[in-house]
Amino acid sequence: MSKVLTHLHSVGLLGLFLLCLPIAAQAATPPDCLSREWVLPGQIPQEDRPAYTKSFNQCNEDLKAAWIDQMRADKLSDTSRMVLFWHNHFTSSIQKVRLxxxxxxxxxxxxxxxxxxxxxxLHAMAKDPAMLIYLDGVRNLRQAPNENFAREVLELFTLGEGHYSEQDVKEAARAFTGWSLNKQRQFVFNLKQHDDSDKSFMDHSGKLNGDDILDIVLNNPETAHFITEKLWAYWVGKPAPQRVNQLAQGFYQNYEIADLIDAIKATDEYRNRPRNQVKSPVELLIPTLVKTGNDFPSADVAKQLRRLGQDLLNPPNVKGWPSSNDWLTSTYLIYRQNILASYGRQYGKRLIDQHQACSTDALAELMPTPPLRKEFASRCPQKIVQWLTDPSFQLK
Incomplete structure (x- = not known):
């Protein structure tokens, strides 16, 4: 596959090939608010800005709700988890993009x-309009190179810290000059703004362009190792350098993400993982909503997630949302317990109203080491709340 992609890039057909690839997972139905024409706030007359801001904020919430609808529909499958993972890897924020x-x-x-x-x-994300706006790629001009985009490509998207020099960042920024958007906000290569002079980047020299930079870092085994290590931390948690090295070598051969996930989940380390990582707010709330049959509106769930620190489509910075124990601040923990308690009360009441046994069976698999499954003869909502607010429920 990698050789095919390299050849398509060399003959100028990679972009067309990317557009023709099948979708790996179906995204949610686009919200109705996307049918209108959105412009930047500076293009709105002063007197119209309050109404525009209100519409923008509402559309922002609609996007989040649509994403949550999709995660609830597929019960936060492995693919949905990977969508969330990559949003936290290739970060961007609607508060900066504004479109x-x-x-x-x-x-x-x-x-x-x-x-x-x-x-x-990687090639597709590097040309994504929202990404180019978020990381100031559209401001990267021949006469005034902007290093933000190049730096994050190297530090956060591919190689990781310590595997490139400041000079590499400067040279990559020059190579990415001219990557811009047209009036329709589609990716274009603006030749007039591209620095076509010779560049030296990681032992490669010549009239390098942005695609050349991406290919060079992809052909560096450190990229495969960086991604493998990050995915290992997400799925397993406990470091295992030798296993990660082994998996990274396989990943480097074809860069197939699904194959790498399968390989990680086939290891003894995954099967015997300590299950001591703290669930992110999405990992905590979405499966609980599904298992309890809760019909809480997704727009309200988005607000709960924001309150817990995981504001969808709006991570705090380029490094994304917190991870593991960082989710358990004293404030967040109180919010988590209160939200889970509300889910438990509603679930227990529904079981009673439907004359069903007050059982924890539906919830037990959400616990890393579930207590004995049992039915409660009395005080059903209170017992379900007690189950959901057990400390182990916060772990995965």
Whole structure:
């Protein structure tokens, strides 16, 4: 696969090939608000800005609700988890991008490639309009190179810290000059703004362009190791350097994400993982909503997630949301317990109203080491709440 992609890039057909690839997972139905034409706030007359801001904020919430609808529909499957993972890897924020249609377009792109080929994925994400706006790629001009985009490509998307130099960042920034958007906010290569002079990047010299930079880092085994290590931490948690090295070597051969996930889940380390990682807010709330049959509106769930620190489509910075124990601040823990208690009360009441046994069977698999499954003869809602607010329920 990698050789095919390299050849298509060399003959200028990679972009067309990317568009023709099948979608790996279906994204949610686009919200109705995307049918309107969105412009940047500076293009709105002063007197119309309050109404525009209100519409923008509402559309922002609609996007989040649509994503939550999709996660609830497929019960936060492995693919949905990987969509969430890649949103936290290729970070961007609607509060900076300010264009809901571009954020949704990016979400669909991530959904398309979440379990696909990382080489293809990286090339596509590097040309994503929302990403180019978020990381100031559109401001990267021949006479005034902007290093933000190049730096994050190297540090956060591919190689990781310590595997490139400051000079590599400067040279990569020059190579990415001219990557911009047209009036329709589609990716274009602006030749007039591209620095076509010779560059030296990681032992490669010549008239390098942005695609050349991406290919060079993809051909560096450190990229495969960086991604493998990050995915291992997500799925397993406990470091295992030798196993990660082994898996990274396999991943480097074809960059197939689904194959790597399968390989990780086939290891003894995964099967015997300590299950001591703290669930992110999404991992905590979405499966609980599904298992309890809760019909709580997704728009309200989005607000709960924001309150817990995981504001969808709006991570706090380029490094994404917190991870593991960082989720358990004293404030967040109180919020978590209160939200789970409300889910438990509603679930227990529904069981009573439907004359069903007050059982924990539906919830037990959400616990890393579930207590004995049992039915409660009395005080059903209170017992379900006690189950959901057990400390082990916070772990995965």
């Amino acid at each position: 809901p249609n571009l954020m949704w377009q990016q979400h669909e792109l991530i959904t398309r490639y979440a379990m696909g080929n990382f080489r293809v994925f």
